[in-house]
Amino acid sequence: MSALGALSGGAAGVAGLLRLRRQAASAPAAGLASSPQLPPLKCAAVPDAGQLVWGRQLRPTLLLPSQAARKQQAPRPPAAAAEEAKPAGFLDKYPALVTGFFFFMWYFLNVIFNILNKKIYNYFPYPYFVSAIHLVVGVVYCLISWSLGLPKRAPVNAGLLKLLFPVALCHALGHVTSNVSFAAVAVSFAHTIKALEPFFNAAATQFILGQQVPLSLWLSLAPVVIGVSMASLTELSFNWTGFINAMISNISFTYRSIYSKKAMTDMDSTNVYAYISIIALIVCIPPAVIFEGPQLMQHGFKDAIAKVGVQKLVSDLFLVGLFYHLYNQVATNTLERVAPLTHAVGNVLKRVFVIGFSIIVFGNRITTQTGIGTCIAIAGVAMYSYIKAKIEEEKRVSFNSWSSLGLLNKPEYGWKHACTHHY
DSSP states (O other): OOSHHHHHHHHHHHHHHHHHHHHHHTOOOOOGGGOSOOOOOOOOOOGGGGGSOOTTOOOOOOOOHHHHHHHHHSOOOHHHHHHHTSOOOHHHHOHHHHHHHHHHHHHHHHHHHHHHHHHHHHHOOOHHHHHHHHHHHHHHHHHHHHHTTTTOOOOOOHHHHHHHHHHHHHHHHHHHHHHHHHHHSOHHHHHHHHTTHHHHHHHHHHHTSOOOOOHHHHHHHHHHHHHHHHHHHHOTTOOHHHHHHHHHHHHHHHHHHHHHHHOOOSSOHHHHHHHHHHHHHHHHHHHIIIIIHHHIIIIIHHHHHHHHOHHHHHHHHHHHHHHHHHHHHHHHHHHHHSOHHHHHHHHHHHHHHHHHHHHHHHTOOOOHHHHHHHHHHHHHHHHHHHHHHHHHHHHHHHHHHHHHTTGGGSGGGOHHHHHHHHO
């Protein structure tokens, strides 16, 4: 999934769309007379508004209240009714255990990916080529899934490709620059720099999308900037290549979020992710050939084989690509099962786990100031995530209240109007 720090931004984008789907599905179609008062529709912008969706989930599946009512009233076939009458299984009885398992796998795959990715760079320092391998394994996985009908391949046309190309281009650029950063500096430091991604999202929301960002969210980002600055000044593994590429990755994923918001389609998420992965792979191949091709042919492969052998080199590259893909899939499944606030907390804890385990596994020495700066930055991200999730929850309540009053069907409060100001 590119480097995991980069991918966590993509996973957070999925959460926004999933909340869109929950809100639309939970909005009952009641008349205006059913409630005498109209709650205010809160329209405070959220820095991740542009990050509602990205490569893995671009289908809002939104239903107007009248459509939802007709769908609910449609007669169900006898077979479906009989299936619903079956006793609940173990997974249905204990949903908390299932959610806990998804969180465990999310963290586990994330940590394993980061560790394996960095170990490969220690004996095979070619991030452009490794980035392409990540995508190759993911694309092969998707092609096999298509061949088995899991899911059935959705048709694609020129118009859809035109929508998806900017998303895939930004995804590819962020993916490659993240890996360059992870190859150049310690994993813990790279993730500390990646903590600045919310700041770039807020700036894009305010100055590019023209949406007002609440002051509370700006204030919560101050510790993030201060903490990353403190950590960078005394980080033992600091170099400009790693730092600049991590910053470019943050910017790339911010623009990916903006383009994703414009690329909503009716295609299911698995198919969308497959097409974006294919486009991103095509984009990543030329840089790998141009920047690293000659070195790989002259001595890159020979040196790596001399150090670890052909079998380990091939197996490591395959496994890191597989963990890259599975991490994204499990992250998406996890986001489907939890509320925004739970996901926000989980995402921060995930970054803490990755930083902590990378320090233990690689034995990275960090200065006291770097450690303090990292803690301040992570605390700032946690504060930002909490405030953002609370704002989104308030908007969700307002949205459901307006929908229950049937105002989303009225021209003056139409669906596009509500979505434009609500998200």
